[in-house]
Amino acid sequence: MSILTNKNNEKIAFFDSGVGGLTVYAKFRKLLNTENCIYFGDLKHLPYGNKSKDELIGYSRAIFDFFKQQNVKAVVMACNTSSAAAYSTVKDEYDFKIYPMIQSCAKIIAEQNYSRLGIFATEATINSGVYEAQIHKYNPHIKTFTQSCPQWVNIVENHTFGDVQMIEIIKSDLEKMLKNEPDKIILGCTHYPYLLNVLSSYTGADIYIDPAHYFVEYIKSDLEKSCMLNTQKIRGSEEFYVSANPDDFILASKMFYDVPSAEVIELHRRISV
Ligand code: DGL
DSSP, X not given: OOOOOOGGGSOEEEEESSSTTHHHHHHHHHHOTTSOEEEEEOGGGOOOTTSXXXXXXXXXXXXXXXXXXXXXXXXXXXXXHHHHHTHHXXXXXXXXXXXXXXXXXXXXXXXXXXXXXXEEEOHHHHHHTHHHHHHHXXXXXXXXXXXXXXXXXXXXXXTOTTSHHHHHHHHHXXXXXXXXXXXXXXXXXXXXXXXXXXXXXXXXGGGEEOTHHHHHHHHHHHHHHTTOOOOOSSOOOEEEEESSOHHHHHHHHTTTOOOOGGGEEEOOSOOOO
């Protein structure tokens, strides 16, 4: 006798180097709370922004292999850096759906007809040139200004954004960007929305784009189109995994999403290359 499984009930997996991807995950759960979800934070390799393309491809493959064992129906790359460095290499290696952050949001952002667009992101994302290339693919007329913010991820993960010295770093990166007189600034790293309070105290909040907003709408409509939505009537399950430092993850996550401490599992299995 065969047991019939409903593919739509299978999990959707999210990953990032740390708590950054929770800025996507939290919005997703609000929009589609019947989906069963897994979140993986690769704290062992944090920050991703200063890693090489090969290292980032290796991390993505190891995480995708773990998700494959979990029989997920889709993977959300809630990490711009991995989307920039690894997506094009790994996208055909797995048989589940993959949603890369930059490539899924660029069209929607490019169609807003901004003329001067700032992009804050990690060094690896900026150096890859993928964000600008994706925006220009859909709208070659937008002038883009990219800037890496190498310290911001650690400021978020260590939740030191109240420290005067850290505020100075954020302010100085912002001042450099503002010299370009952008209409809007994309927060092109999923950790950066945690800094919105600090950033908007200098500029007002309207100038910033958190692409997570577009990203979750895109995922929802694609799942709908592909008839992959979970139609169960109950709230979907949640599982959280980290490759190291579960206590740091729990503490940092409290700023954005209330991850139940008991649910965070540190994988003893080596999630690394
Ligand atoms: N939050 C990730 C991103 O969107 C990675 C940040 C990092 O670990 O450097 O790029």
